[in-house]
Amino acid sequence: MGTMVSLSVEIADVEGADLEGADVEDPDVESAHFESAGGWDAVRTGVHDVFRALDERFSLFREDSELSRVARGELDLMHTSDEMRETYELAVRWRSATAGAFTPDRPDGVLDLNGVVKAIAIDRAGRALSDAGAKNWCINAGGDILYRGSPEPGKRWVTGITDPLEHEKLLTSIELFDGHVAVATSGYAERGLHIWHRGATRNRFIQATAMAADIVTADVLATAALATPPGELSNLLAGHPVDVLAVDGDGELTVTPRLRDYFAHVAVE
Amino acid sequence: MRIRAFFVAAAASGVVILTGWEMGAQHATPMIASSTTTPPAPSAPAPQGGSTAAPSTATTPSPSAPAAATTSSTDGTFTGALEQSPFGTVQVSVTITGGKLTDVKTPQLTETDGHSQRIDDYAIPILRSSVLGAQSAKVNSVSGATYTSDAYLQSLQSALDKAHFAG
Numbered sequence: 542m543g544t545m546v547s548l549s550v551e552i553a554d555v556e557g558a559d560l561e562g563a564d565v566e567d568p569d570v571e572s573a574h575f576e577s578a579g580g581w582d583a584v585r586t587g588v589h590d591v592f593r594a595l596d597e598r599f600s601l602f603r604e605d606s607e608l609s610r611v612a613r614g615e616l617d618l619m620h621t622s623d624e625m626r627e628t629y630e631l632a633v634r635w636r637s638a639t640a641g642a643f644t645p646d647r648p649d650g651v652l653d654l655n656g657v658v659k660a661i662a663i664d665r666a667g668r669a670l671s672d673a674g675a676k677n678w679c680i681n682a683g684g685d686i687l688y689r690g691s692p693e694p695g696k697r698w699v700t701g702i703t704d705p706l707e708h709e710k711l712l713t714s715i716e717l718f719d720g721h722v723a724v725a726t727s728g729y730a731e732r733g734l735h736i737w738h739r740g741a742t743r744n745r746f747i748q749a750t751a752m753a754a755d756i757v758t759a760d761v762l763a764t765a766a767l768a769t770p771p772g773e774l775s776n777l778l779a780g781h782p783v784d785v786l787a788v789d790g791d792g793e794l795t796v797t798p799r800l801r802d803y804f805a806h807v808a809v810e
Numbered sequence: 811m812r813i814r815a816f817f818v819a820a821a822a823s824g825v826v827i828l829t830g831w832e833m834g835a836q837h838a839t840p841m842i843a844s845s846t847t848t849p850p851a852p853s854a855p856a857p858q859g860g861s862t863a864a865p866s867t868a869t870t871p872s873p874s875a876p877a878a879a880t881t882s883s884t885d886g887t888f889t890g891a892l893e894q895s896p897f898g899t900v901q902v903s904v905t906i907t908g909g910k911l912t913d914v915k916t917p918q919l920t921e922t923d924g925h926s927q928r929i930d931d932y933a934i935p936i937l938r939s940s941v942l943g944a945q946s947a948k949v950n951s952v953s954g955a956t957y958t959s960d961a962y963l964q965s966l967q968s969a970l971d972k973a974h975f976a977g
Contacts, residue, residue, distance in 0.1 A: 549816040679950060684954040686953050688950075692816075692950050699950050701952040702954065703954025713942060714949050774932065795933050795936070796936045798934060800936075804936065804940050805940070
């Protein structure tokens, strides 16, 4: 997938983490204890393996991946692995739930499941962290984020949203609210080609961020919102338990009402 | 207060560069000034094109705006003018207490038809300036489209790592 994955895991929560001599106030503590903590290394390797395994099966950049064989017509989808068919089924269900705004079918006819595979990877990696005993963690895979717990006692995780007009800056930041532990952003400059316009309509959103209770929903609806004309966004979001912040080519913003209320509330504080 | 320490790693890349992350341009804007741009936002079930009602709200000062924008502002509740938009009539009031914006209300928000109700329910325009006011000095992680430049990716990821410790 070529995606960078960043992990933040509270040290004390990882089984076997070596806290001897660690100055927990030191921001660089992880660099000093990065290699020495066996438990942490195991967790980190586990997360890495989750992404690598999915990449090996689903990457279209790997000629030997199962999905690449399907794309070349060497393998019939009906004769693929359970995981391949289950993932395809998930993508097709989302295609229906978004009236085609999200689709695994590329215009050139190639089946591309990357739109859900990255989210599946994040979800599995999160399970690996929780299984290892971690209670407070954050996984960021190429800008798609899954949180658990909190960054500090009594604090909520805060997500910065990049400004698509000025990539090195943040548009805003949003505190985790209403159980939206998953945050995903899609943009037109995104790596890969898994976002396409609907029909011949030129889409005006250049970036869409979706927040939801799970990363697959957030990721799919961020992608779907980006592919949806602004005037149809309400229709897309109807019935989906998400909040969305979308930016059009002029930098104008569209949000769900609860996000509007959130920003008004924060400004008041 | 106990500060949690976190292991931070880039699992799919060995590179973690620690650099700062610059928040949006107007971070130094006084809260009251940025907040006064908030009231039009709720009022902006404006057309998606954004060329009529929303800008007029911003450029034609409604009664509430000048009052609140004065930093030595008078306390009280200020109600803005009725603004017509293709999707309904909008009116906003703000409450200033001790020189700070303490409340924003939309006493008037009517729909012209069922279509506007749908717009109101799921997706509404909001002014850029009103989300700037929500910026936090401490960001735990950054969500954004991943761009093709590896340097950008690294900067993005390292920035979020760094931002995690900023506090």
